[in-house]
Amino acid sequence: MKLVVTDGATLSGGGVSLDGFRRFGELVVYDLTAPEQLAERVGDADAVLCNKTPIPAELFDQCPNLRYVGECATGYNNIDIAAAKAHGVTVCNVGGYSTDAVAQHTFALILHHYSRVAEYDTAVRQGAWKQAKTFCVMPYPMQELAGKTLAVVGYGSIGRKVAAIGAAFGMRPVIATRTQPADCPYPLVTVDEAFRLADVLTLHVPLTEQTAGMVNARRLSAMKPTALLVNTARGGLIVETDLAQALRDGVIAGAALDVLTEEPMGATPLADLENCTLTPHVAWTPLETRQRLLEQAVENVRCWLDGKPQNVITAP
Template identity: 35%
Template sequence: MTTEQRHGVFLDAKTIACELVKPASLATWDVHPLVADADVAARIAAADVVYTNKVPLGADALAGAARLKLVVVAATGYDIIDLACCKQRGVAVANSPGYSVSSVPEHVLALIFAAARAVVPYHAAAGDGTWANADIFCLQDHPIIELRGRQAGFIGSGSLGRASAELCASVGMKTVFLERHDGEQDELPRLGLDELLATSDVVSLHCPLTAANRGMIDAAAIAKMKDGAILINTARGALVDSAALVAALEAGKLRGAGIDVLAAEPPPAAEPLLHCRHPGLVLSPHVAWASMESQQRLARMLAETTDAFFSGAPRHLVG
């Protein structure tokens, strides 16, 4: 098939807040702000390439896409794609690694600082009259801790985990990583999960979501964490049991948590973390990746990944 015949479909372009770059290897593409799950099959029926950030592509949707050759995920994680079905149908799947290698680590550090220095409750106190009505020049309602000399433990040692560790090290923190599943040794300081949880002042998640690690930070794991520790999650919401995290915060087991991702997004009204008023909790709406620069890199990467695939030099293929 020639470039003049290839057609692309973007299912949720609304998720990228910058101008998209049309791949040179496509003749046409339909850019939809957001396609409902029920409409995906009809939208991709004539597509050679499909782009999605968070709209799932399952077997039912893929069944009628006879021309489909490539799925490009506008994210690092690709758990929304039925990889087995794509493989069976001869459809290649590519993700978008590395585009947020500055944005996510900077957000991780911001969440750590916010929790360690009680930024959110002190901001509220400055605006609600609490500071104005104080009898001394400052407020000390929420203890502040310094990060220098404390340990940050990283579960996940890909590009985002390593870059986050570098930023933590730059402010004087000791950094360690979870041991490798394959048992191989590398240059990184590594600990078993129980030891990492028990000794780290900050635990930061940077691993993909799998069937094996879903809910890995549950009540039992939190009980093993160091008293007064801070939990950071910018990876996938379902890695953490939200109810257990809220219980640990309210019981004083943890100092705080910085959470950018939840198991369901947008979150339902019943999501426990939405109702938690603990001063050490910092929530952000899945924006760790979303710096302006990061989104521009992503838009270029989507086009480059597509053009590389059709030029015979595919990149970022998964599965």
């Protein structure tokens, strides 16, 4: 069997390796693959492993040997699932591998906003503490998380973890989810209610036709002027021009984003706003998280070859 990795640079290195796939046959790894290179590189391969490489409908016509696409991520909006199904190609993703890491980064962004650690560290390094007349220097107002309403939009594994961490901080979680959870200990609200109630609103939903642009001028205008918006899910959930305008006008107090609509970052209107914190899609990147990702991706291939595929998005 031949396996092709289309964007190995996004997966390997920094303590993790793609060698686990070699047990299944010939492995060809490309660091990155441009759209015009994809069909030639996949060629006669039986399986493709990708992270963010777009897998369009025409690839399945151009590469008739292809029988398996392994999405080395949870989100699979880069793959034309309908075309894969029509061609009898199995698509599997990796779910749950990043729950702890993304929840951790979500709260790193929240604490960055409320505890002002970066600003105080900068002030100390610039001599503010040495020059102080008292034991304490406090030019940057801090706030407690306890008592604040944490609106969690999406109640999958990450949303559940974020809500539990928020509750441990003494926050009041409320949950907006399209499916009715059987065991949710927190109040359930609509998406519009979540925006209206939130002191902190955090997004944990996939990017679909239904969720694209769900953060828009209308919903932002309903939020508290003191509210913080956090997105560690997918950039396309937010209409960036609407968010930028809301941040400039003080409609909300701040935003903290690990994802953008265009990645690598393009000409986003959010880039130069002081009340918008940006990190470069790193919530999923702790070493343990990436090791777990590749272990699960390898196991997905093994199960498919055994005729018992797991984490199936579509299959013949």
